Amino acid sequence: MIRLFKVKEKQRELAENANGKPPIKKQSPGELRLHKDIGELNLPKTCNIAFPNGKDDLMNFEVTIRPDEGYYLGGNFVFTFSVSPIYPHEAPKVKCKTKVYHPNIDLEGNVCLNILREDWKPVLNINTIIYGLFHLFTQPNYEDPLNHEAAAVLRDNPKLFESNVRRAMAGGYVGQSFFTRCM
Amino acid sequence: MADFVAPPSRSRDLDKLLLRTGNLVGSNFEPGAELRDDLQEYARILVVGAGGLGCELLKDLALSGFKNIDVIDMDRIEVTNLNRQFLFRVEDVGKPKAEVAAKRVMERVSGVNIVPHFCRIEDKEIPFYNDFNIIVLGLDSIEARSYINSVACSFLEYDSDDKPREETIKPMVDGGTEGFKGHARVIMPGVTPCFECTIWLFPPQVKFPLCTLAETPRTAAHCIEYAHLIKWDEVHSGKAFDPDDPEHMKWVYDEAIKRAELFGIPGVTYSLTQGVVKNIIPAIASTNAIISAACALETLKIASGCSKTLANYLTYNGVAGLHIKVTEFVKDKDCLVCGPGVLIELDASVTLEKFINLLEDHPKLLLSKASVSHRGKNLYMQAPPVLEEMTRSNLSLPLYELMDKVAKDTIHVTGTTSKDGKKTSCLRKLRVVFKAIDGVTDMDTAGGA
Numbered sequence: 001m002i003r004l005f006k007v008k009e010k011q012r013e014l015a016e017n018a019n020g021k022p023p024i025k026k027q028s029p030g031e032l033r034l035h036k037d038i039g040e041l042n043l044p045k046t047c048n049i050a051f052p053n054g055k056d057d058l059m060n061f062e063v064t065i066r067p068d069e070g071y072y073l074g075g076n077f078v079f080t081f082s083v084s085p086i087y088p089h090e091a092p093k094v095k096c097k098t099k100v101y102h103p104n105i106d107l108e109g110n111v112c113l114n115i116l117r118e119d120w121k122p123v124l125n126i127n128t129i130i131y132g133l134f135h136l137f138t139q140p141n142y143e144d145p146l147n148h149e150a151a152a153v154l155r156d157n158p159k160l161f162e163s164n165v166r167r168a169m170a171g172g173y174v175g176q177s178f179f180t181r182c183m
Numbered sequence: 184m185a186d187f188v189a190p191p192s193r194s195r196d197l198d199k200l201l202l203r204t205g206n207l208v209g210s211n212f213e214p215g216a217e218l219r220d221d222l223q224e225y226a227r228i229l230v231v232g233a234g235g236l237g238c239e240l241l242k243d244l245a246l247s248g249f250k251n252i253d254v255i256d257m258d259r260i261e262v263t264n265l266n267r268q269f270l271f272r273v274e275d276v277g278k279p280k281a282e283v284a285a286k287r288v289m290e291r292v293s294g295v296n297i298v299p300h301f302c303r304i305e306d307k308e309i310p311f312y313n314d315f316n317i318i319v320l321g322l323d324s325i326e327a328r329s330y331i332n333s334v335a336c337s338f339l340e341y342d343s344d345d346k347p348r349e350e351t352i353k354p355m356v357d358g359g360t361e362g363f364k365g366h367a368r369v370i371m372p373g374v375t376p377c378f379e380c381t382i383w384l385f386p387p388q389v390k391f392p393l394c395t396l397a398e399t400p401r402t403a404a405h406c407i408e409y410a411h412l413i414k415w416d417e418v419h420s421g422k423a424f425d426p427d428d429p430e431h432m433k434w435v436y437d438e439a440i441k442r443a444e445l446f447g448i449p450g451v452t453y454s455l456t457q458g459v460v461k462n463i464i465p466a467i468a469s470t471n472a473i474i475s476a477a478c479a480l481e482t483l484k485i486a487s488g489c490s491k492t493l494a495n496y497l498t499y500n501g502v503a504g505l506h507i508k509v510t511e512f513v514k515d516k517d518c519l520v521c522g523p524g525v526l527i528e529l530d531a532s533v534t535l536e537k538f539i540n541l542l543e544d545h546p547k548l549l550l551s552k553a554s555v556s557h558r559g560k561n562l563y564m565q566a567p568p569v570l571e572e573m574t575r576s577n578l579s580l581p582l583y584e585l586m587d588k589v590a591k592d593t594i595h596v597t598g599t600t601s602k603d604g605k606k607t608s609c610l611r612k613l614r615v616v617f618k619a620i621d622g623v624t625d626m627d628t629a630g631g632a
Contacts, residue, residue, distance in 0.1 A: 001316070001354070001485060001486060001488070002218060002221050002222055002225065002226060002486055002487060002488070003211070004316075004349065004350060005221075005225045005226050005227070005316040005486065006221055006225045007350075008316070008350070009225045009227070026309065026330070026333060026334065026337070026559075027333075027556070027558060027559045027595075028329065028330070028333065029329060029333065029379050029382075029519060029520055030329075031559065032519050032556075032595050032610060033610065035554065035556050035561070035595065035597060035610070036554075036597040036608065036609075036610040038564065038566070038567070038570065039554035039564055039565050039566055039597045039598070040565075040566065040597070040608055041566050041567045042566070043567060049567050049569065050569060051569065051570065054573075055561050055564070055570055055573040055574060056559060056560050056561055058561070084326070085326055085329065085330070086325050086326050086329050086382075089325060089382055089385065089387070090388070091390075104394070106397070106413065106417075107417075108413070108416040108417055108420070109416075110393055110412070110413060110416065111393070112392065112393040112394040112397070114392060117390040117391070117392055117393060118390050118391065118392045120387070120390070122383075144392070144394035144398075145394055145397065145398055146393055146394055146397050146398075146413075148397070148398065
């Protein structure tokens with residue numbers, strides 16, 4: 001290809017002084033795939049999505065879940081999503097922004113959901129994750145605990161668990177931890 | 184006086200490749216002194232990464248006769264690099280890799296000019312990358328490869344028959360190593376598969392379930408990830424963990440040790456902590472040398488045509504004995520990054536709404552309910568309602584204006600397509616060309632800027 005290089009080098013020297021095209025924003029493959037996921041979102045009424053950085057930053061967004069049944073009925077739980085440029089090769093990073101008393105979500109907002117880590121597959125999408133998160137509120141699971149104490153209470157005393165959840169959502173202490181109101 | 188004898192080259196071996204013809208040469212190979220001299224004068228090579236592979240690549244390329252080389256790397260030299268990144272010395276620790284590597288090679292190989300760039304690859308404007316004839320990658324991350332790949336593919340243009348224009352092809356040579364294994368590949372965008380066509384070749388990262396870390400750790404790595412992912416946040420609320428800060432790493436190591444003792448798990452060490460947290464697999468100097476040599480040779484082959492190039496993916500395995508295999512992967516014809524996209528000709532007056540309707544009837548697309556994006560700007564989103572509302576006002580505007588009045592450009596559309604009565608969702612690349620736009624733009628800009 002050296003002949004081609006030679007021609008190009010001559011052109012380059014000529015073009016040196018002329019102004020080039022304005023810098024182009026690069027759209028990563030991850031962004032394109034996410035665009036598809038977002039354009040096809042089919043959320044239940046209990047879930048809401050917001051884009052704090054406006055319509056052109058889809059890589060960072062928030063999902064609010066309002067469970068319509070179960071222990072968490074009436075609560076508002078906000079999750080932040082941060083999506084990598086190599087999505088869907090890598091799962092989005094999801095954190096729970098609302099402090100919640102939950103066996104599978106710790107007090108720092110880490111979420112134990114298999115499809116966010118060990119079981120993530122590129123065929124899954126944002127919709128699947130949101131349904132997975134929703135599922136955590138209708139079916140909290142004491143077998144995969146992140147909040148060990150909450151899991152033990154759910155397993156041994158569901159009635160107490162229920163009242164602890166209500167107290168946390170209404171704003172108050174459960175044990176040593178204070179929860180802000182999220183109803 | 185032997186006036187007409189070509190002056191002896193410093194590299195006899197190179198002359199054997201470049202001054203004589205052979206049976207395996209590439210098409211258009213024209214051996215001779217002119218080729219050798221042109222290669223030195225006109226070929227401009229960019230080496231991305233000045234680490235384990237980068238040091239080897241710079242040395243190999245310089246000794247292969249390339250004289251115009253640039254190198255880009257954002258890292259500084261660490262003491263743990265010194266065993267294999269042989270251009271660096273103890274007194275260089277803390278200095279930028281790109282600068283030291285360039286200086287050392289220039290000191291040893293006369294006549295070579297290496298320009299270092301101590302910055303992130305994203306910090307350079309896109310046209311910077313177009314100044315090079317070949318881009319050689321010595322990287323350790325998928326993200327960085329994916330980025331350079333999409334930049335190189337963005338220079339690619341297709342003609343109206345969906346054939347790549349040769350002068351717009353930006354060849355890449357990619358090397359990668361992990362311990363005793365490695366790969367070298369040649370990417371000719373539009374001709375051979377690009378990085379994105381075959382991203383599935385990279386195994387997914389191993390991620391442990393968070394609840395295992397929190398509840399039932401079984402290995403040293405579990406203890407380290409617990410300290411890194413869970414304990415760090417608990418103690419340092421809001422402060423981000425920096426894997427390059429030795430104090431942060433020490434903290435994680437100490438916590439991991441405590442955790443391991445609690446559960447009676449052996450094997451937590453400082454270097455394992457670094458390895459797990461930074462996802463490092465021990466690098467082997469000889470693997471880097473072998474892979475870099477393959478990459479440098481391919482670079483020389485592409486530039487000179489002195490041999491057919493690797494087709495197109497070499498894997499090397501030195502774990503037990505030695506195994507090398509070349510696989511010819513195929514291009515994804517619908518690849519969003521290197522594929523031609525569907526060519527669509529439009530009038531400059533067509534509104535976004537009309538365009539979306541056109542896609543429904545386009546024989547190659549049959550795309551209904553399309554969402555449209557252009558260079559990271561979302562022109563119209565069908566869902567969710569919050570985005571639909573924000574983009575609805577664009578529907579009545581001419582697409583040409585929404586695309587910043589560029590006569591031809593790539594846009595992406597997503598939607599549903601029907602095939603054999605079955606509806607599937609899809610994401611497509613389109614090459615939009617506006618008809619007879621030259622006259623219009625001239626008139627437009629005449630009175631304006």
